[in-house]
Amino acid sequence: MRRLLKPRRLVILLLLVALAALLWMGQALRVYERAWFAIEEWRHAEVWRDKSLWLPDYRVVLEAEPIEGLDDDVSALTYDPDRQTLFTVTNKPAQIIELSLEGNLLRKIPLHGFGDTEAIEYISRDVYVISDETHQRLIRVTLRDDTRELRIEDAQQLALAVGRGGNRGFEGLAYDSAGKRLFVAKESNPVHIYEVRGFPYVHSDQPFAVHVVEDLKHNRNLFVRDLSSLQYDERSGHLLALSDESRLVLELSAEGEPISSLSLLRGMQGLRRSVPQAEGIALDDTGTLYLVSEPNLFYVFKKREAEAP
Known part of the structure; x- marks a missing residue:
């Protein structure tokens, strides 16, 4: 027994x-x-569908289009409403890359002394902020049509000693032009979104104050495994958070509540294959969503009612 x-x-x-x-x-x-x-x-679909981006209605219209002419994988993505083009960055070598809305390479701008460049965000005409992930720096640059290269000594810099650095630092940026708020995403360990007010400086020769908000409501219900990119929607006041490991784009309300999501898995949103490693998202004036993934793949998502016949 x-x-x-x-x-x-x-x-x-x-x-x-x-x-x-x-x-x-x-x-x-x-x-x-x-x-x-x-x-x-x-x-809550009926409650939010008409007052949010409502990501479940988006479908892929351009899938996994290779970005030709680059020596390294791109990271992050932002839309320039003045040029009606997209900008991204690489870090080996450190460069700003301008793309058309179809994912075609338009120009490369070498960056000297910028470190581990992981994100770029449009602020206003010709003004951008770049993040240095390893050193947790935010760098303001001026990017004109005739710009051929940029040097770190000519740029405004802000170092933020928050959380742990290393290779899990600032991975995404988003800007609220009305509220003058810069959202900064920490990739993982832990996943976190910060709000920075007062940077970039409007007049660098005058006294300035920078305020960093760490206890954003957006972090309370952020269930994704990592953060690769952010996008602020000016019309709704909502924030999009892209997670590579979760294969998900998550829409967060102004109060930080998760509202809707866009899956990056095969068979979802019209995708024939899963997005391999999502690195950046951007939203244009019409609500079209652009996404880049390693190894240099370009995607476009549109709402069903906005698709061409």
Whole structure:
């Protein structure tokens, strides 16, 4: 009888270990929060559909178009409403890359002394902010049509010693032009969104004050596993958060509540294949969503009612 009890105890112990492992993996992968959000998204669809971007209505219209002519993978993406083009960055070598709305290479601008460039954000005409991930720096640059190169000594810089640096630092930027707020995304360990007020400086020769808000409401229900990019929607006041590891774009309300999502998995949103490694998103004046992924792939998503016949 004792011999029969030992195998039973071993089986029970193994089952308990397996259950604990499944629970831990579910928590680590944020499976439970994502499943609950899927239910909530379905329940409040009618409430939010007309007063948000409502990402479930988006479908891919240009998928995995290769970006030709680059020596390194691009990171981040931002839309320039004045030029009606897109800008991204590489870090080996450090460059600003200008793209057409179809993903074609328009020009390269070498960056000297900028470090590990991971994000770029349009601020106003000819003014951009670039992030240096490793050193947690924000760098303001002026980018004109005749700009051929940029040097770090000519740029405004702001160092933010928040969280832990390394290669899990500032991965995404977004700007609210009305509120003069710059949102900064920390990639992971932990995932976090900061709000920076007072940078970039309007007049660098006058006294200035920079205020960093760390306890944003957006962080309370942010269930994605990492952050690759951010995008602020001026019309709704909502923030888009792109997660490569979660294969998801998440729409957050002004109060930080998750509203809607766009899946980057095969079979979702019209995708024939999953987006391999999403690195940047941008939104233009018409609501069209642009996305870049390693290895230098370009995507365009449009709302169904905005698609061409």
